[in-house]
Amino acid sequence: MEFDLSWLLIGVPLVFGLGWLASKLDSRQWKREQRDAPRAYFKGLNLLLNEQQDKAIDAFIEAVQADPDTSELHFALGNLFRRRGEYERAVRVHQHLLSRGDLPKSERDRAQYALAQDFFKAGLFDRAETAYEALKGTAFDHDAALALLSLYERSREWAKAAEVSEQLEAAGTGSFAGRIANYWCELALEAQARQDEAQARRWLDQARERSPQSARAYVLLGQMLARQGDQPGAMAVYGELLKANPDAFNLVARDYAQAAQATGKTGQALALIEAQYRRHPSMALLQAVALLEPAPEAQRRRLAEHLRVEPALSAATQLLQQSQSRQQPLSDDEAQLVGTALQRAVRPLQRYRCAACGFESQHYFWQCPGCLSWDSYPPRHVEEL
Numbered sequence: 001m002e003f004d005l006s007w008l009l010i011g012v013p014l015v016f017g018l019g020w021l022a023s024k025l026d027s028r029q030w031k032r033e034q035r036d037a038p039r040a041y042f043k044g045l046n047l048l049l050n051e052q053q054d055k056a057i058d059a060f061i062e063a064v065q066a067d068p069d070t071s072e073l074h075f076a077l078g079n080l081f082r083r084r085g086e087y088e089r090a091v092r093v094h095q096h097l098l099s100r101g102d103l104p105k106s107e108r109d110r111a112q113y114a115l116a117q118d119f120f121k122a123g124l125f126d127r128a129e130t131a132y133e134a135l136k137g138t139a140f141d142h143d144a145a146l147a148l149l150s151l152y153e154r155s156r157e158w159a160k161a162a163e164v165s166e167q168l169e170a171a172g173t174g175s176f177a178g179r180i181a182n183y184w185c186e187l188a189l190e191a192q193a194r195q196d197e198a199q200a201r202r203w204l205d206q207a208r209e210r211s212p213q214s215a216r217a218y219v220l221l222g223q224m225l226a227r228q229g230d231q232p233g234a235m236a237v238y239g240e241l242l243k244a245n246p247d248a249f250n251l252v253a254r255d256y257a258q259a260a261q262a263t264g265k266t267g268q269a270l271a272l273i274e275a276q277y278r279r280h281p282s283m284a285l286l287q288a289v290a291l292l293e294p295a296p297e298a299q300r301r302r303l304a305e306h307l308r309v310e311p312a313l314s315a316a317t318q319l320l321q322q323s324q325s326r327q328q329p330l331s332d333d334e335a336q337l338v339g340t341a342l343q344r345a346v347r348p349l350q351r352y353r354c355a356a357c358g359f360e361s362q363h364y365f366w367q368c369p370g371c372l373s374w375d376s377y378p379p380r381h382v383e384e385l
Contacts, residue, residue, distance in 0.1 A: 078114055087122035094118060109138040120147060125155050142171070158183040158190075181211035185220055192224065200224065208240075215241060215248030222252060222259075231259040235269075241277065249276060253288035257326050266292050296326060309335035316341035349383035 074097050074214040081090035097103060097111040113267040116131030128151055135144040145168055152161035162183040165176035188203035201224070207217035218241035225232040241250045249256075253273060260269030270292045277285040286306055290299050303319040306312070323330050330338065349358045354377055359370030368376050378385060 012025070070206075074351070075114065078118070082114075082118055082121055085121075087118050090118045091115060091122075106139065109135060109140055112138075113140040114146065116144065116147065120151060125151055138297045140170075142173070145171075156186070158186040167311065177211040178214050181207040181214040181217055184210070185216045188217075188220060197224065197228070212244050215251060218244070218248075219251055224254060226259060231262040231270065235259045235265070242272070246276065246280065250282050250284035254291060257288040257291040260292065283304060283312055283314050286315070296322065303340045304334050304337060307334075307341055311337065311341040311344050313341055313345040316345075346383060350381050352377045352380075353382050 037250045058144045076231055077315075078090045078093035078097075081087070081093060094111050094115040098108060103111070112131060112134055116128050116135070119128035119131055128146065130146040132148045132151070138144075145164055149161055149164045149168070152158070152164060153178060158332040162180050165183070168174075184203045184207040186208065188200040191197075191200035191203060201221070204217045204221040206210070206225070207214065208221070211217075218237055222234040224239040225231075225237060235256060238249070238252045238259070238277070241252060245293050253276075257269055257273065260266055270289065273285055273288050273292070277289065283306070286302055289302065293299075300319065303315050303322065306315045307319065317336060319330070319338060323334075351362055352364050353360045354365075354370060354373065356368060356373040356376040358372035359368055360382065361369070364379070365377055367374050
């Protein structure tokens with residue numbers, strides 16, 4: 001049977017035409033999908049900028065359905081869910097991303113970090129910890145370590161927090177010495193709660209060695225020694241604090257004075273505290289001096305002198321109490337010092353405060369400069385509210 005070439009001449013153009021038509025139809029469908037996805041995406045972005053998060057989420061879901069392979073849309077949708085507190089939906093979005101086999105490593109790490117954030121915000125600390133630890137050695141290693149540090153602080157896992165801090169410091173993030181010292185102080189408090197004073201002492205000694213300027217370890221150790229009856233030891237620790245961090249000595253000035261009274265070293269303590277007061281006057285030091293030298297006339301004189309240096313309301317109150325208890329009226333000089341202290345104390349209260357947002361000002365506004373509310377200022381100063 002001979003082949004009729006006329007059929008070939010008819011068939012080839014026909015097959016070519018059908019292929020061309022199919023490609024056009026497929027191209028039109030692809031262009032339509034690509035046009036619809038960006039339109040939904042930009043609609044969602046516009047709604048998000050207008051703080052219409054509910055409608056923005058609907059638009060992003062539409063965009064994801066139109067183009068399920070676009071990871072950026074998934075990230076945008078997941079972040080929106082997290083910001084709204086819909087952590088379960090955010091987890092599902094990011095887990096869906098991680099389940100994709102075609103996702104590049106950089107995007108997979110990004111999805112893993114987003115998933116860890118979802119767990120952290122949801123309070124699922126155990127799952128967040130596992131998710132953050134999976135990011136070691138990735139581009140998110142540093143951010144994950146900082147997040148783990150925050151997680152361990154919230155869950156009060158002080159040993160793990162100290163370990164992560166050491167790693168961050170070794171990586172060149174900065175000094176974490178003060179932070180680590182506080183973690184060890186927390187561990188010392190836990191040891192004290194277990195009645196393990198020896199272990200508490202080791203933690204506190206370690207904290208002082210790690211961060212000599214951090215005051216907390218000195219304070220806790222001195223208080224622990226005082227409770228144990230070792231008043232000379234407590235005085236020695238407080239003396240070390242004075243050398244390491246003079247300003248923080250205010251925290252233990254009264255404790256130091258009490259330990260001095262218990263050991264009969266009142267004169268030595270009084271000289272030390274007065275010398276510190278001359279360098280850095282404060283009411284805490286003045287009260288410690290009053291404990292060691294309680295003569296009423298001396299106290300009244302010291303309060304007046306303190307008011308000349310620092311017109312503090314607490315000093316003025318004590319001076320008034322001294323005058324009333326001894327039934328001795330204030331002198332003109334003392335009355336002026338008390339008045340100066342009162343004027344200084346009342347100045348921040350002589351303001352108007354917006355009832356809507358709390359914005360304060362010395363001037364009365366009909367429209368609040370902070371929140372733009374009208375008639376939101378009560379016509380009274382803060383001290384009268």
